[in-house]
Amino acid sequence: MSEIVVFGHPSLKQKSTNITSIDDYIINLSKKMIKIMYEAPGVGLAAPQIGINKNIFVFDAGDGPKVAINPVLEKVSGEIIFMEGCLSLPGYYWDIERYEYARISCLNEKNQQVIYEGDDLLGRVLQHEFDHLNGKLLLSSLKRKERRNALKEISIKGFPGDQI
Numbered sequence: 001m002s003e004i005v006v007f008g009h010p011s012l013k014q015k016s017t018n019i020t021s022i023d024d025y026i027i028n029l030s031k032k033m034i035k036i037m038y039e040a041p042g043v044g045l046a047a048p049q050i051g052i053n054k055n056i057f058v059f060d061a062g063d064g065p066k067v068a069i070n071p072v073l074e075k076v077s078g079e080i081i082f083m084e085g086c087l088s089l090p091g092y093y094w095d096i097e098r099y100e101y102a103r104i105s106c107l108n109e110k111n112q113q114v115i116y117e118g119d120d121l122l123g124r125v126l127q128h129e130f131d132h133l134n135g136k137l138l139l140s141s142l143k144r145k146e147r148r149n150a151l152k153e154i155s156i157k158g159f160p161g162d163q164i
């Protein structure tokens with residue numbers, strides 16, 4: 001059974017807090033998150049999606065698994081609309097408008113200061129996972145009417161695997 005929590009879970013709406021030391025707990029957490037992300041499968045996973053409100057996310061935009069701890073969104077530019085989904089909203093996809101390029105500075109699991117930056121999928125994943133740490137889901141990026149329709153659809157259909 002998946003450990004990923006879905007829309008409606010309180011941890012998805014909470015702002016996460018910074019990690020004060022990269023100890024064994026955090027290293028193990030990052031390994032566990034990478035495993036869950038690949039099993040899902042997905043290209044990114046943020047800690048709130050497994051019920052932990054700490055500022056850490058993992059992703060793999062085609063370049064191997066990466067860990068972002070206490071990320072700061074440093075720069076964004078451009079604009080692009082792209083079909084996007086979320087492991088916490090399984091089975092749903094919407095056209096989401098985002099910045100085309102994003103740059104994040106953070107620590108990795110080795111306590112090194114690193115920069116992740118890019119456009120296309122990478123830029124998108126960085127923004128998506130960063131949003132999770134701020135308690136933001138895809139739904140909040142939708143226009144009012146679209147959001148209303150999405151919420152209605154979810155309330156009727158639920159998520160794949162839900163008990164009806």
Ligand SMILES: [Zn+2]
Nearest residue numbers: 086087088128
């Ligand atoms: Zn997501």
